[in-house]
Amino acid sequence: MRREVMMIAVLVPLAVVVGTIGWSGQALLLPAATFFPLLWARSPTRIAAALVAAGYFLAASRGLPSGVAQFFAVDLWAGLSFWVAAASSFVAVHAALWTARSGSAKARRYLLILALNGLPPLGITGWAHPLTAAGILFPGWGWWGLLALTAGLIGLVTRIGPAIAITLSGLWLWSAASGTNQILLEGWRGVDLEMGASLGRDRSLERQRHLIAFVREAAGSGAAVVVLPESALGFWTPTLERLWREELLGADVTVIAGAAVIEANGYDNVMVAIDGGGGRVLYHERMPVPVSMWRPWERWTGETGGARANLLANPVVEVAGRKIAPLICYEQLVLWPILQSMLYRPDAIVLIGNGWWTTGGNIVAIQRASAKAWSALFGVPLVISFNS
Incomplete structure (x- = not known):
């Protein structure tokens, strides 16, 4: 029990950091979001997985409470309530599909999570999707780049997760060094x-x-x-x-x-x-x-x-x-x-x-x-x- 509490105390703040950096509004920082699956996979319990997902999503969508308050001209508490409600489906999916089993079982479940959070109806509130970083890590690859990152994210929840994380970090550094310029349309x-x-x-x-x-x-x-x-x-x-x-x-x-x-x-x-x-x-x-x-x-x-x-x-x-x-x-x-x-x-x-x-x-x-x-x-x- 004490070990589980300690792991939660480490994983949740890391999820908050990943969500904050990845969704800071800088395109080159989007790959930080790809490390979220690694944290989710290391969660020792279903409750821990829910807390990790909540930390990531709430950090990624941190601009929502003040935005809602301004849009509806209400106090911040209404914005905070909307913020928590918006996170509910994301957290519920990650909690429901968490498993203590390792290997292909966890990989299959995370693939399902990616699909559920990316497509309607749950995808209607599927913000902060890690696949958004595909263009930074694999510029110009098109659908192959999306497939490559999907494979990488699934790999992160398996035993080879740390090795995949190192590989993605290398791609991230290469991308940051080469830069990603907006492609303009003449006229x-x-x-x-x-x-x-x-x-x-x-x-x-x-x-x-x-x-x-x-x-x-x-x-x-x-x-x-x-x-x-x-x-x-x-x-x-x-x-x-x-x-x-x-x-x-x-x-x-x-x-x-x-x-x-x-x-x-x-x-x-x-x-x-x-x-x-x-x-x-x-x-x-x-x-x-x-x-x-x-x-x-x-x-x-x-x-x-x-x-x-x-x-x-x-x-x-x-x-x-x-x-x-x-x-x-x-x-x-x-x-x-x-x-x-x-x-x-x-x-x-x-x-x-x-x-x-x-x-x-x-x-x-x-x-x-x-x-x-x-x-x-x-x-x-x-x-x-x-x-x-």
Whole structure:
């Protein structure tokens, strides 16, 4: 019993360190997360495994409590409650599938954990997935790199775990020495804005003209496609479409921007594409933020107003002669949306977000780091546009 307590006292703080470093918002530090399976595998009991998983996940998602408090304008206790609730499925899976058996039995169980936390339905809250580091350790390897890291993570929970850890450390050092640069797409420009909570809520003509001015400035410097953040346009209406179409008439530029389309029982969080010929809804978000946007229980309670989850719909879309993998905000924190899109071999990843509510935290930095890692893994250019 005393030995078990001592092991917990060592493993849990190490899990916190791994979660803190790996999910600091720096792409080159993502491989730290790959050492979590080694700690989980060394847990002496099921309770210890749950505590190790909790330490890792809570450290990785440490920006959530303050972000929730800012978004809902509530006290920090509500944010802390949401933080703990978000960790529940991650912890439950790691506790339920823990086994004292070694070898292939533990390896098979960890493979199942990777799948459950990466794919719906549990993958809907599958943040901090260690496979995100594949692009840093195996840049340009594509699906083979993902397979290689999967094998490495499974190996970490077996008797040869320490040897695998040394190998991954060597790859990490090599990656840090060589660096990982963001791959850019020529002629495409992502515009970062600093409009806070007003973006998408200020629906005045003056705000739209400010956004159009940003587009004209980017187009004047050679951009053929300009990307604006999530919610930039507010509600997408025929009147708004006409305004933008008239303003872009004669300009050789296409705009991709975030907006909301009102539905009978809620709304769709979307990307729209606009040029001088008109505008259209380009992409419907597959996975809005649970609770704050996506509230699936509304269909049973009779409430309305939440965002619709399109789950496996439209993984790639075509715009300006390119096939792109679109990701809006929350989709950048979980595994399956980007992997689903990559099955279709897109020409670029286009990532938009509205992170005003994360001020003082590192959630946006984690989103950027994750996207950079996936871009590096598949060798696909990346275009990013965020509002803060």
